Amino acid sequence: KSTTVPNIDDSLNNLEDDDEDDIVDLAANSLLNKLIRQSLVESSHLVEVLQKDPSSPLYSVKTFEELRLKEEILKGIYAMGFNRPSKIQEMALPMMLAHPPQNLIAQSQSGTGKTAAFVLAMLSRVNPLDLFPQCLCLAPTYELALQTGRVVEQMGKFCMNIEVMYAIRGNHIPRGTEITKQIVIGTPGTVLDWCFKRKLVDLTKIRVFVLDEADVMMDTQGFSDQSIRIQRALPSECQMLLFSATFEDSVLQFAERIIPDPNVIKLRKEELTLNNIRQYYVLCDNKNDKYQALCNIYGGITIGQAIIFCQTRRNAKWLTVEMMQDGHQVSLLSGELTVEQRASIIQRFRDGKEKVLITTNVCARGIDVKQVTIVVNFDLPINQTHEPDYETYLHRIGRTGRFGKKGLAFNMIEVDKLPLLMQIQDHFNSSIKHLDPEDMDEIE
Numbered sequence: 001k002s003t004t005v006p007n008i009d010d011s012l013n014n015l016e017d018d019d020e021d022d023i024v025d026l027a028a029n030s031l032l033n034k035l036i037r038q039s040l041v042e043s044s045h046l047v048e049v050l051q052k053d054p055s056s057p058l059y060s061v062k063t064f065e066e067l068r069l070k071e072e073i074l075k076g077i078y079a080m081g082f083n084r085p086s087k088i089q090e091m092a093l094p095m096m097l098a099h100p101p102q103n104l105i106a107q108s109q110s111g112t113g114k115t116a117a118f119v120l121a122m123l124s125r126v127n128p129l130d131l132f133p134q135c136l137c138l139a140p141t142y143e144l145a146l147q148t149g150r151v152v153e154q155m156g157k158f159c160m161n162i163e164v165m166y167a168i169r170g171n172h173i174p175r176g177t178e179i180t181k182q183i184v185i186g187t188p189g190t191v192l193d194w195c196f197k198r199k200l201v202d203l204t205k206i207r208v209f210v211l212d213e214a215d216v217m218m219d220t221q222g223f224s225d226q227s228i229r230i231q232r233a234l235p236s237e238c239q240m241l242l243f244s245a246t247f248e249d250s251v252l253q254f255a256e257r258i259i260p261d262p263n264v265i266k267l268r269k270e271e272l273t274l275n276n277i278r279q280y281y282v283l284c285d286n287k288n289d290k291y292q293a294l295c296n297i298y299g300g301i302t303i304g305q306a307i308i309f310c311q312t313r314r315n316a317k318w319l320t321v322e323m324m325q326d327g328h329q330v331s332l333l334s335g336e337l338t339v340e341q342r343a344s345i346i347q348r349f350r351d352g353k354e355k356v357l358i359t360t361n362v363c364a365r366g367i368d369v370k371q372v373t374i375v376v377n378f379d380l381p382i383n384q385t386h387e388p389d390y391e392t393y394l395h396r397i398g399r400t401g402r403f404g405k406k407g408l409a410f411n412m413i414e415v416d417k418l419p420l421l422m423q424i425q426d427h428f429n430s431s432i433k434h435l436d437p438e439d440m441d442e443i444e
């Protein structure tokens with residue numbers, strides 16, 4: 001394989017030039033989602049509830065007042081700009097705040113208000129006068145732990161004397177230190193160490209145990225076992241809460257192993273659909289040809305903002321340079337960037353500072369830019385066994401049926417990839433039309 005790219009911009013050339021696909025890192029994506037989130041994610045589905053005791057009445061709330069929260073917590077919630085509970089919160093909060101405490105397993109996609117809900121539960125159950133850890137929250141990474149801690153700090157702004165401590169790698173606490181903060185948030189390894197080896201946290205005094213991002217947690221070697229070891233040492237009256245954005249069987253099995261007698265709440269995700277997307281393909285011989293076709297499309301129709309997906313970092317970089325040299329305002333989002341850098345690129349793009357965003361698969365699921373109506377598959381998404389990657393295709397160009405605007409998608413296809421594209425078309429039972437890039441009349 002050739003590694004030299006003609007006329008490549010020096011600064012880009014200095015980036016690590018690997019030809020690898022970007023691997024999707026669940027924890028990084030979750031963090032990215034949090035960093036770029038602007039508001040609650042809505043769902044048109046109904047919340048499904050499975051009560052541990054089906055005969056007990058099912059409460060849901062439409063206002064925060066109904067929850068009879070402490071005044072300072074209510075003030076914190078309103079200061080965050082929340083007016084009413086989110087869909088999942090309507091059902092989850094009454095269960096989480098019930099007396100006696102109930103255990104809960106809740107699944108709903110990222111952005112639906114899970115974190116806010118359990119932070120509210122933790123703050124409500126803390127006794128600020130008790131100067132020892134009373135709530136323990138496990139998170140998959142350092143950064144995600146910090147994000148949750150920020151929510152505690154925001155929502156707990158008016159709660160005097162409630163403090164957070166982070167049990168994360170690098171937070172060195174001298175032996176024998178007495179932890180007086182009531183809420184501990186950390187990663188399983190460090191928490192285990194603090195509880196068992198260093199005896200900094202007395203698990204028998206924990207009242208609320210939260211296992212956040214269970215699906216991401218399970219993805220990390222060792223975290224499930226460590227979490228279970230921690231859970232086993234908790235007192236039986238401790239309230240146990242588990243949250244996950246997805247609910248594959250493996251996650252549910254893990255959830256049921258670790259949370260005794262739970263209520264289960266699920267909110268299905270708004271499905272992605274290709275129904276309101278017009279899809280086209282352009283036949284090309286090679287990379288340069290694809291680029292030419294892209295330019296023709298650009299010349300032929302009015303484009304607001306576009307996202308272009310490439311299969312490898314190298315292709316993405318190459319395309320970025322080509323487009324820049326032709327005077328387009330483009331930005332490149334790829335896996336070698338830190339999550340913070342990615343978030344800032346996405347924000348700039350959202351603000352319209354760049355018209356084109358070129359990216360690999362890293363962010364296919366993280367990005368939600370409402371104003372984008374054009375998506376280009378510069379390379380078709382394929383998996384390791386060289387079959388079409390249907391899910392990625394859907395995530396790149398699909399819109400939610402309910403909120404989606406109409407969209408346009410272009411696939412740049414080498415002739416030998418055409419059968420793969422046809423498989424995609426059949427899979428989704430949708431039509432992908434051939435387009436002659438010299439003749440754009442067909443589109444507008």
Ligand code: ADP
Pocket residue numbers: 037038039040041080081082083084085086089108109110111112113114115116117
């Ligand atoms: P999740 O944990 O499911 O990803 P979050 O609790 O982080 O969801 O909430 C997603 C976004 O919505 C955050 O920006 C949060 O501040 C906001 N949010 C949460 N609950 C509400 C609410 N009841 N009203 C308005 N905004 C909310």
